[in-house]
Amino acid sequence: MDNSKIKRYTVTAALPYTNGPVHIGHLAGVYIPADIYARYLRSNxxxxxxxxxxxxxxxxxTLKAKREGITPQEVVDKYHKIIGDSFKEFGVSFDIYHRTSSSTHHQTAADFFETLYDKGVFTEEITEQYYDEQAKQFLADRYITGTCPNCGNENAYGDQCENCGSTLNATDLINPKSTLSGNKPILKETKNWFLPLDKYEGQLREYIESHKEWRPNVYGQCQSWLNAGLHPRAMTRDLDWGIRVPVRGADGKVLYVWFDAPIGYISATKELCNYAKLDVWNPKAEEYYINNYESDKCGWEEYWKDESTKLVHFIGKDNIVFHCIIFPAMLMAHGGYILADNVPANEFLNLEGQKISTSKNWAVWLNEYLREFEGKQDVLRYVLTATAPETKDNDFTWKDFQARNNNELVAVLGNFVNRVVVLTHKYFNGVVPTLMELKTEDQAVVDELASFPAKISASIENYRFREALSEVMNVARLGNKYLAETEPWKLIKTDEDRVRTILNISLQICANLQILVEPFMPFTADKLMKILNNGKQAWAEAGSSHLIKRGHSINEGELLFEKIEDAEIDFQIEKLNQSKASNATPAAAIPAKENINFDDFSAMDIRVATIVSAEKVEKTKKLLKLTVDTGIDQRTVVSGIAEHYKPEDIIGKQVSIIVNLAPREIKGILSQGMILMAENSEGKLTFVAPTEQFEAGSVIR
Structure with a gap:
């Protein structure tokens, strides 16, 4: 897009799932590059x-909710706050951090669907989808796992293989199984609404081929999809959590998450602009977080429908198809919306040579990092930018993290600024000295300094953030080289005027660093601004050798960065080693009890039973009162499972019960039997039950 025609920018960062905290893979892939770009634009x-x-x-x-035994709403409330607080503390400068459970988003997504529905865009199709007979529900993509047909990964999901990155349909999986029951699902007919991507194939090809400047991984993946031929894709799902499909005959169905999620960018902009118009903000403090907010009375449509707006999506490579094929097709079908000018998708970041895995706790979590490396946000921002997987998968190691901090941030950037500030206070009482006669070597430094902003700008505007950061560090290297070659500490006794010039130029380099470093390391920029006592300056001023005036007083210095010791790194490596050990070695089993004879075992009458009703026992935390059908009779059993199961979730479940255990009174209730449970090393309980539906009363031998 011609920069001269751009009036405004809409920058989006992929919406993180609120089923866990954010880790370094998310930061390196999406949020740090997006923040660098947005901060750079603001500085301009x-x-x-x-x-x-x-x-x-x-x-x-919903999977997380089931694992933790809580409601989906409790899950999203918990992790929305953890993620939002972490982003804010880490300095990610969203204008708004919204949530898709908001009324604004629900209405926006529903209206969008209705518009397409009323225009006749969707096709209604009855298809066979996987159904779990035991759980009695249709299985969305992530409720199904199986073997990937492309790479053989046995833990691929019904929509994607996280090992090879292939986008899948659930029916593509080999040996599929339900994550709810572990059973093999059956195919059952259901009705859903499909977006006919094939009808937009020509428009999509024209759009994508007009952006050959996109990163090769993005452009190549889009071409691969187009060349394989697009097919209609269901935009609704049989689920009980999400945005209800707003048309008749859609009971029990919600919008496909990849239909409603990108609309979240639009609803967030609406929310931001609506409150800007009112000159008020944050009516529900728990709903969203905001940085750098200015009430500018914006109109949301300007940022989504005006052709002079540049739209940029920052995503990871696993989201390319959704942002470059499906979302554009939705916008084309709706009409009136602009399409993304660029979709800079990063590759994956590995950790210590292995793929990051949230389920195996093989990750560096942002909320934990902020707690364990207090005040070192910019160290992680720097390292993840310097090693960003922009063109290929890359690896984060704790030893490299330590080395980059100690050898680059401390020894290069921090060292230069500290030397200049200390020498200025030592020789001139902290007052910026007058620039005297310039020598050839001084003019060379001034000229080189002036060249950096344009180079850094070009790299940022072409989404080459590693390259841009390297050039910023070269400014500090220029300063260190200049000091080392001019040696003002030796000249001070014989040529004070020469030292005045050297330190003036060195302070100009520091002032330039304050501007140039801000998009990458905002906390460091704030420290520099405090030390130089020079106020915040715009990008357009960078490159000048007159940013800080003679006679201006600077403050006492402080260390921009501190050395990270081996003990801190060893602690982090040990945490990962513990995760590796727990994944490789089963938890220690409880020792076996003393042997019994066969007659003792034969005396127990264990049957399959079905839970008919369940309720909590008053004034207790652990007890549920169950009515069970044993096939012999219906009886009451008191079971200590209330902390693991909600009464409404277990009605209809089959269990194993000892039916000939002598009755006993528990909290005034006569309990007639014992439900058999398995308990793992973490104290989690699960029913011991048949793997397929059995008649109540079936004997367990």
Whole structure:
């Protein structure tokens, strides 16, 4: 897009699922590059809205809720706050961090669907989808796992293989199984609404081929999809969590998460602009977080429908198809919306040579990092940018993290600024000295300094953030080299005027660093601003050798960075080793009890039973009163499972019960039997039950 025609920017960052905290893979892939870009635009006085929010719909949320024994709403509330607080503390400068459970988003997504429905865009199709007979529900993509047909990964999901990155349909999986029951699902007919992507194939090809400047991984993946031929894709799902499909005959169905999630960018912009118009903000403090907010009375449509707006999506490579094929097709079908000018998708970041895995706790979690490395946000921002997987998968190691901090941030950037500030206070009482006669070597430094902003700008505007950061560090290297070659500490006794010039130029380099470093390391920029006592300056002023005036007083210095010791790194490596050990070695089993004879075992009458009703026992935390059908009779059993199961969730479940255990009174209730449970090393309980439906009363031998 021609920069001269751009009036404003809409910058989006992929909505994180609120089923767990954010880790370094998310930061390196999406949020740090997006923040660098948005901060750079603001420094250039550009009109930009940087939007994001929690993705609170979809199967990952319901899976997490089932694992933790809580409701989906409790899951999203918990992780929305953890993620939002972490982003804010880490300095990610969203104008708004929204959530897709908001009324604004529900209405926006529903209206969008209705518009397409009323235009006749969707096709209604009855298809066979996987159904779990034991759980009695259709299975969304993430409720199904199996073997990937492309790479053989046995733990691929019904929509994607996280090992090879292939996008899948659930029916593509080999040996599929339900994550709810572990059973093999059956195919059962259901009705859903499909977006006919094939009808937009020509428009999509024209759109994508007009952006050959996109990163090769993005452009190549889009071409691969187009060349394989697009097919209609269901935009609704048989689920009980999400945004209800707003048309008749859609009971029990919600919008497909990848239909509603990108609309979250639009609803977030609406929310931001609506409150800007009112000159008020944050009516519900728990709903969203905001940084750098200015009430500019914006109109949301300007940022989504005006052709002079540049739209940029920052995503990971696993989201390319959704942002470059499906979302554009939705916008084309709706009409009136602009399409993304660029979709800079990063590759994956590995950790210590292995793929990051949230389920195996093989990750560096942002909320834990902020607690364990207090005040070192910029160290992680620097390392993840310097090693960003922009063109290929890359690896984060704790030893490299330590080395980059100690050898680059401390020894290069921090060392240069500290030397200049200390020498200025030592020789001139902290007052910026007058620039005297320039020598050839001085002019060379001034000229080189002036060249950096344009180089860094070009790299940022072409989404080459590693390259841009390297050039910023070269400014500090220029300063160190200049000091080392001019040696003002030796000249002070014989040529004070020469030292005045050297330190003036060195302070100009520091002032330039304050501007140039801000998009990458905002906390460091704030420290520099405090030390130089020079106020915040715009990008347009960078490159000048007159940013800080003679006679201006600077403050006492403080260390920009501190050395990270081996003990801190060893602690982090040991945490990962513990995760590796717990994944490789089963938890220690409880020792076996003393042997019994066969007659003792034969005396127990264990049957399959079905739970008919369940309720909590008053004034207790652990007890549930169950009515069970044993096939012989219906009886009452008191079971200590209330902390693991909600009464309404277990009605109809089959269990194993000892039916000939002598009755006993528990909290005034006569309990006639014992439900058999398995308990793992973490104290979690699960029913011992048949793996397929059995008649109540079936004997367990």
């Amino acid at each position: 006085k550009r009109d930009v809205k940087f939007v994001c929010g929690s993705d609170e719909n979809g199967v990952p949320i």
